Amino acid sequence: xxxxxxxxxxxxxxxxxxxSRHALVSAINLRCRVEVKKSDGFRIISxxxxxxxxxxxxxYVSYSIKRFCELKEIKGAEIRIESDIPIxxxxxxxxxxxxxxxxxxxxxxNIGLSEExxxxxxxxxxxxxxxRGSGIDPFISTFGGSWIFPKRKKVDLCLxxxxxxxxxxxTKEMVEKVALLRQKxxxxxxxxxxxxxxxTLRASECRIEEFDExxxxxxxxxxxxxxxxxxxxxxxxxxxxEGFIVKITGAxxxxxxxxxxxxxxxxGSFLVRTNAEGVKIEDS
Ligand code: MEV
Numbered sequence: 001x002x003x004x005x006x007x008x009x010x011x012x013x014x015x016x017x018x019x020s021r022h023a024l025v026s027a028i029n030l031r032c033r034v035e036v037k038k039s040d041g042f043r044i045i046s047x048x049x050x051x052x053x054x055x056x057x058x059x060y061v062s063y064s065i066k067r068f069c070e071l072k073e074i075k076g077a078e079i080r081i082e083s084d085i086p087i088x089x090x091x092x093x094x095x096x097x098x099x100x101x102x103x104x105x106x107x108x109x110n111i112g113l114s115e116e117x118x119x120x121x122x123x124x125x126x127x128x129x130x131x132r133g134s135g136i137d138p139f140i141s142t143f144g145g146s147w148i149f150p151k152r153k154k155v156d157l158c159l160x161x162x163x164x165x166x167x168x169x170x171t172k173e174m175v176e177k178v179a180l181l182r183q184k185x186x187x188x189x190x191x192x193x194x195x196x197x198x199x200t201l202r203a204s205e206c207r208i209e210e211f212d213e214x215x216x217x218x219x220x221x222x223x224x225x226x227x228x229x230x231x232x233x234x235x236x237x238x239x240x241x242e243g244f245i246v247k248i249t250g251a252x253x254x255x256x257x258x259x260x261x262x263x264x265x266x267x268g269s270f271l272v273r274t275n276a277e278g279v280k281i282e283d284s
Contacts, residue, residue, distance in 0.1 A: 001035070001036050001037075001104045001107040001108040001281065001284070002033055002034065002035045002036075002104060002281070002282040002283075002284050003033070003034055003036075003100045003101075003103035003104035003107065003279060003280065003281050003282065004031045004032065004033040004034070004100055004279070004280060004282050005031065005032055005095075005096040005097075005099040005100040005103065005141040005142070005278065005279040005280075006027040006028060006029070006030065006031050006092075006096060006140070006141060006144055006276040006277065006278065006279075007027070007028050007030045007031070007032070007084075007085035007091040007092040007093060007096050007141075008025055008026065008027055008028060008091065008092035008095070008096075008136075008137060008140040008141060009025070009026055009028050009091065009092075009161060009163070009249050009258060009272065009274065010023055010024070010025050010090075010136065010249050010250055011024040011025065011026065011157075011203060011211075011249070011258075012024045012196070012199055012200040012203045012214065012215075012218050013025075013149075013196055013197070013199075013200040013218075014090075014222070014248070014249070014250055014251065014252070015174075015175070015178050015193075015196075015222070015225055015227060015251070015252075016192075016193040016196035016197055016200075017134040017136055017149060017150070018132065018133065018134045018175060018178070019182070019190075019193050020150070021193050021194070021196060021197035021200070022148050022149065022150070022151060022197055022200045022201055022204070023134070023136055023148070023149050023200055024146070024147075024148055024149075024155070024157075024200050024203050024204055025136055025139075025140045025146070025147055025149055026140070026145070026146035026147075026157055026159075026274035026275055026276075027140050027141070027143075027144040027145060027146070027274070027275065027276040027277070027278060028091065028092075028161075028272040028273065028274060028276055029272060029273045029276045030083075030084040030085045030091065030272060031083070031084055031085070031096065031276075032081065032082070032083035032084070032085055032093065032096035032097045032100050033081070033082050033083070033100065033282060034061075034079060034080070034081050034097065034100040034101045034103075034104045035078075035079070035080040035081075035104065035284070036077050036078070036079050036101070036104040036105050036107075036108040037077065037078045037108065038074075038075075038076075038077060038108060038109070039075070039076045039077050039078045040075050040076050041075070041076040042065060042076045042077060042078075042079070043076075043077075043078045043079070044057075044058045044061050044062070044079045044081070045078070045079065045080045045081065046058065046061075046080075046081035046082075047081075047082070047083075053065060053066070059129045060094045060095075060097050060098045060101075060125060060129055061079060061081065061097060061098070061101050063098075063125045063128040063129055064098050064101040064102050064105070064121070064122070064125050065077070065079075065101070065105070066128075067102075067121050067124055067125055067128070068102060068105045068106075068109075068111075068121070071111060072109055072111055074109060077105065077108065079101060079104075081097060081101075083096065083097065086165055086256075087168065088168035088169060088170065088171075088255070089165055089166075089168060089250070089254075089255045089256050090171075090248070090249050090250020090251055090252070090255030090256045091163070091249070091250065091255075091256060092137045092140065092141055092250075094126075094129070094137065094171070095122060095126065095137035095138045095140075095141040096141045098122045098125045098126070098138060098141070099118060099119075099122045099138055099141040099142050099279050100141075100279060102118050102121050102122055102125075103118055103279045103280075103281070104281075106118065107281055115142055115143065115278070115279070118142050118279065119135075119138055119139055119142040119143070122138035122141070122142065123135045123138045123139075125138075126138055129172070130171060130172045130175065131172065131176075132172075132175050132176075132179065133171075133175065134149070134150065135149075135150070136149045136150075140278075141278065141279060142278050142279050143278045144275075144276055144277045144278025144279075145275055145276075145278065146158075146274055146275050148200070148201075148204045153204070155204055155206060156206065157206055157274050157275060158273070158274060158275045159208070159260060159261075159273070159274045159275075160260075160261040160271055160272075160273055161258050161259065161260060161261055161271070161272050161273075161274065162244075162258065162259055162260075162261045162265035162266060162269040162270070162271055162272075163249075163256050163257070163258050163269055163270055163271070163272055164235075164239075164246065164256060164257045164258070164266055164268060164269040165255075165256050165270075166232065166235075166254045166255060166256065166257065167254040168254060168255075169251065169252075169253040169254035169255055170251075170253075171250070171251040173253070174227050174251035174252055174253045175251060177226055177227065177253075178225050178226070178227065181225060181226055189225070192221050192224050192225060195217075195221055196218060196221050199214050199217055199218050199221075200218075202214060208260065211260050212245040212259075212260065215245050215246065215247045215259065215260075216245055216247075218247050219236060219246070219247035219248065222247065222248050222252055227248065227251065227252030227253055228248060228252060229253065229254075232248065232252075232254075232257070235257070236257070239257075239259075239266055242266065243264075244259050244265075244266050245259055245260075246258060246259040246266075247259075
């Protein structure tokens with residue numbers, strides 16, 4: 001059985017959403033495909049290597065199977081993964097592989113999980129691996145479209161965005177970094193989250209002509225949270241001189257920058273379209 005799930009782009013609100021503020025998120029037209037076949041024993045085949053259950057090389061897939069086996073004991077499965085989504089870049093590759101694995105396992109072993117069950121299981125897997133998380137990534141990979149999260153308000157947001165990939169980094173480390181800042185400067189950091197929340201709610205009215213200003217403000221606040229870096233700040237400033245307004249999307253510290261595409265894009269960037277379909281079964 002083959003299932004595919006989309007990557008995502010957080011337009012506004014990353015990090016603040018971990019502390020119950022809103023984020024505006026959309027599924028993008030890059031997908032991860034996972035094929036599951038019943039087998040004796042477990043084998044995971046991906047661009048990262050071929051392993052059995054391996055919580056270091058394939059943490060998200062291995063925890064997905066572990067969680068799945070709590071529902072139904074199975075002898076094994078061969079799991080084959082291919083993905084268009086760059087890994088460790090803030091575009092939701094981990095959640096896409098998790099959600100697609102659970103969906104394909106569900107179909108192959110005929111368990112009857114609903115989309116809501118798939119989301120709940122993927123959310124547990126995110127916590128298993130990262131220790132902390134808002135659930136926004138598994139949510140959007142499961143349901144697709146564009147949403148204000150965690151309110152679950154659907155928005156109509158069909159946009160072309162340019163994305164500039166920087167270097168890989170760990171979401172877990174960036175989320176921990178913000179948690180430490182919050183421990184030290186509780187009141188200040190809560191106000192930064194509140195300001196990000198206001199930006200997200202304003203953006204959710206979908207007046208696209210305001211996006212560049214809101215992107216600038218959100219980027220400054222991410223910098224205040226310590227998830228930008230000197231190199232990123234310099235790049236943001238250089239792009240601004242060239243006429244491109246960008247912000248980090250996802251956990252930061254590297255990952256990706258995005259901006260609204262209006263006919264030209266920065267050198268080295270690629271285009272994505274928002275509002276993609278959520279997890280689905282593919283014809284084999
Ligand atoms: C990661 O895609 C987004 C963060 O806000 C973490 C989370 O919400 O779980 C940084």
